[in-house]
Amino acid sequence: MRTWYRPLVLFSGLMALTAVASAIGLLVDDRELLGAPIWMKPLKFSLSFVAFGLSWAWLLSLPERRPRFLGGTALVIIAGSLLEMVIIIGQVVRGRQSHFNVTTAFDSMLFSIMGATVAILFLGTLVLSVYIAARRLAPAPELLAIRFGMGISLVGMAVGILMTTASSGMEGFVGAHSVGVLDGGPGMPLTGWSTTGGDLRIGHFIGMHALQLLPLLALAIRGRAESTSVRIIWTASLGYLAVVVLTTWQALRGQPLFAPDWVTGTALGVIAAGVALGLLSARGKARVEERITA
The missing domain is CATH 1.20.120 (Four Helix Bundle (Hemerythrin (Met), subunit A))
Known part of the structure; x- marks a missing residue:
């Protein structure tokens, strides 16, 4: 793992800590939202981001020479993902639903920002995927x-x-x-x-x-x-x-x-x-x- 792309490894580590914090939230906070424990969503998102981050940290270690734009794209993905997690956790603290919520102007603004972060995540992942897929970086x-x-x-x-x-x-x-x-x-x-x-x-x-x-x-x-x-x-x-x-x-x-x-x-x-x-x-x-x- 020493050769894996470090910013994504650090991001995964941060998401692992967030998952632990969310698990503690499940134990100490008995609030529910839409019939589910309110801290379950940040827990699931954190674990998903851990898997995502580690996978791409490995994939970006495969090219012998990594173009600068790949690192820049990964940093943009990290920034967008962190912003999404901040909103999800912030809404949990407020006791509000993060996704699809446009009940107030503030909630609507947060959901719009999340839509932008998802678009960034998708487009950034597409760019990384096209670059990696176009090269023979592993056995067939x-x-x-x-x-x-x-x-x-x-x-x-x-x-x-x-x-x-x-x-x-x-x-x-x-x-x-x-x-x-x-x-x-x-x-x-x-x-x-x-x-x-x-x-x-x-x-x-x-x-x-x-x-x-x-x-x-x-x-x-x-x-x-x-x-x-x-x-x-x-x-x-x-x-x-x-x-x-x-x-x-x-x-x-x-x-x-x-x-x-x-x-x-x-x-x-x-x-x-x-x-x-x-x-x-x-x-x-x-x-x-x-x-x-x-």
């Missing part, structure tokens, strides 16, 4: 996993845009996490994802964390033949992207994650079958290649 399987991870992560970020267009059903709020039900209804433990309606946070969450999971998969299968590893990464990545699309589509249709209709269930079965066939094909071709080289 790992490079493929990095490229897919960055791309799917951007798709996951874009799902957040759909939340601003969802109907909240509440006066003074523009946008919502849930579809078909009001935010703050029955939800899953920890995540808070709706158990009675659709929830756009599911596809958003799954998509964003492709940046961590797919490269970790590539590292886990290191040591296999390169061609086999590439086939596995292709299969896993396409299946992962399909799940992001499916869970987002399911949410838009107002369905809880664990109460899909037959259409969603069939689509999930097709995805699972496709991934299974892809992995079996990769295994079969690997055996053929082993016999040929034996």
Whole structure:
């Protein structure tokens, strides 16, 4: 980690401390907002930023010579992310909802600033992704996993845009996490994802964390033949992207994650079958290649 991009490592460390502070807040502050402990949101955002920051600190260590604009872009992302966290925590202290809240001029201004920070985060990540993806900075399987991870992560970020267009059903709020039900209804433990309606946070969450999971998969299968590893990464990545699309589509249709209709269930079965066939094909071709080289 000594070669990782230091500002992002420091940012991740700060977010880890924020996560600890938020966890303490959960223990000492019994206030709730929309049916959830009020400190749960900053805790979840802090942990997400830890994963994001460490991932990009590693990715920016891959080029032998890092252009100055990459560091500048990363610093802009850090500044935007810190500003977003300050607003989220500030609103928690005030006992107010940070996202979609336009009930007062001040709340509306804060939400507008958060919209700007999200745009900065997305565009900055896009710039970094294009630069890293255009270069051969790792062995083929790992490079493929990095490229897919960055791309799917951007798709996951874009799902957040759909939340601003969802109907909240509440006066003074523009946008919502849930579809078909009001935010703050029955939800899953920890995540808070709706158990009675659709929830756009599911596809958003799954998509964003492709940046961590797919490269970790590539590292886990290191040591296999390169061609086999590439086939596995292709299969896993396409299946992962399909799940992001499916869970987002399911949410838009107002369905809880664990109460899909037959259409969603069939689509999930097709995805699972496709991934299974892809992995079996990769295994079969690997055996053929082993016999040929034996």
